[in-house]
Amino acid sequence: AQKITQTQPGMFVQEKEAVTLDCTYDTSDPSYGLFWYKQPSSGEMIFLIYQGSYDQQNATEGRYSLNFQKARKSANLVISASQLGDSAMYFCAMREGRVQGAQKLVFGQGTRLTINP
């Protein structure tokens, strides 16, 4: 079964609008972490935001926020006031517990976001 599901292969949004990228996850481990990474055309993966399973509040980092709904096992990324430079692939990822100290992440298939001027 898929551990991380991103149901939107592609999204098109007008510049300055807010956008929500969906992510649902599946785990039985009570301790886990959720990440979002951005991958522009250069190929480098860029860390955006992190949410721990025990965090009481939704994570925020500048224009990025994570809508964490634990009971629904969803961790949607919200980008406010989108910019042309936000056009990229976005990956949701999960770390389950700790395996010998490793930050072993399981990634979703990604969503390609295109911001239109």
Next chain:
Amino acid sequence: GAGVSQSPSNKVTEKGKDVELRCDPISGHTALYWYRQSLGQGLEFLIYFQGNSAPDKSGLPSDRFSAERTGGSVSTLTIQRTQQEDSAVYLCASSLQGAGVEKLFFGSGTQLSVL
């Protein structure tokens, strides 16, 4: 440079040849990871290093794949007798464990094409 460096950026090889992919992590980062990204797919974990040892090799697809890390720094991923299904982008990441939320810093990857 200050980031994770990978070389070569592109590698084209013939089926059956061996290839070596190199990763220079951020200085001082103790943890190093290799991931593989096939066309249009998410990232697939291959191997994790803590220092020079590899406590988790569970993602290596076959015994044709091996990796080593020396001096707690540079890592080499070796693929022997390459097959066409090995074609992918191989991404390396490093992190500083014990520094709060452990962020992975990725390189730009090596695009491997096996003809």
